[in-house]
Amino acid sequence: MTPDHAQEAKAGEFFSGFAAKWDSLYGGKRNLFWRLLDNWLRRDIQERYQLTFERLGPDLRGQTVLDIGCGSGIYCFEAARRGADRVVGIDLAEGMISLARQDCSRLGLAACEFICAPFPPRDSSTKRLDSFDYAIVMGVMDYVADPAAFLSALRPLVRKFAVIAFNAHHWFRAPLRYYRYKLLGRCEVYTYDEEQVRGLLAKAGFGKLDILRLYHSGGSYIVTAYSRQQS
Numbered sequence: 001m002t003p004d005h006a007q008e009a010k011a012g013e014f015f016s017g018f019a020a021k022w023d024s025l026y027g028g029k030r031n032l033f034w035r036l037l038d039n040w041l042r043r044d045i046q047e048r049y050q051l052t053f054e055r056l057g058p059d060l061r062g063q064t065v066l067d068i069g070c071g072s073g074i075y076c077f078e079a080a081r082r083g084a085d086r087v088v089g090i091d092l093a094e095g096m097i098s099l100a101r102q103d104c105s106r107l108g109l110a111a112c113e114f115i116c117a118p119f120p121p122r123d124s125s126t127k128r129l130d131s132f133d134y135a136i137v138m139g140v141m142d143y144v145a146d147p148a149a150f151l152s153a154l155r156p157l158v159r160k161f162a163v164i165a166f167n168a169h170h171w172f173r174a175p176l177r178y179y180r181y182k183l184l185g186r187c188e189v190y191t192y193d194e195e196q197v198r199g200l201l202a203k204a205g206f207g208k209l210d211i212l213r214l215y216h217s218g219g220s221y222i223v224t225a226y227s228r229q230q231s
């Protein structure tokens with residue numbers, strides 16, 4: 001097994017067991033104590049959701065959306081509610097995908113489809129992905145061992161732009177998180193600086209970039225990366 005595949009296997013195992021907890025971060029499902037704590041320590045999760053949909057806009061009729069590392073499908077459902085014709089969510093964690101499929105059928109959102117697979121795809125089931133108007137990659141780059149390969153595989157799938165979150169390096173929170181994950185036997189976690197983000201996206205073939213730096217919750221970059229024809 002290559003180091004990338006080992007990381008995918010560990011991330012898949014971790015997030016499968018964590019699916020219900022992750023899902024509870026959305027939609028006011030947690031009690032007041034946890035909501036206050038989340039608002040202090042994990043505000044980025046709510047903020048990047050809002051920023052993504054500000055960028056995608058209120059009306060997605062006639063558009064297609066790819067959500068890589070879709071988790072329990074929260075972004076996919078909102079894209080479908082905004083009228084997208086087709087929304088494909090991909091995630092390597094079976095626990096996440098089964099939760100997304102359950103909620104999707106409960107919500108009756110026929111535009112959504114979920115695939116359990118790593119990205120970049122390795123077998124024919126996902127290799128045949130067409131291109132999409134928009135892509136969403138939220139909270140995923142933290143776990144990707146080879147970001148250059150990931151972003152190069154993403155670029156040809158995006159017709160307009162991708163909204164991508166990159167975890168920044170915080171002097172205290174990054175090492176704390178790294179050792180916490182190590183101690184708990186979870187997967188690796190990676191951080192980025194702005195120069196790296198720009199370099200990776202340029203090398204992958206993206207054009208214009210809008211980069212917003214969020215400073216709370218350890219910091220992150222929320223990037224809108226345009227395909228060259230949209231720049």
Ligand SMILES: C[S@@+](CC[C@H](N)C(=O)[O-])C[C@H]1O[C@@H](n2cnc3c(N)ncnc32)[C@H](O)[C@@H]1O
Nearest residue numbers: 015069070071091092093118119138139140143
């Ligand atoms: C922190 S969760 C974010 C879920 C969702 N995007 C959200 O923001 O609610 C990260 C997700 O990325 C998935 N993931 C990590 N690496 C991946 C890869 N290489 N291919 C597909 N999914 C991946 C994990 O299984 C996990 O469900």
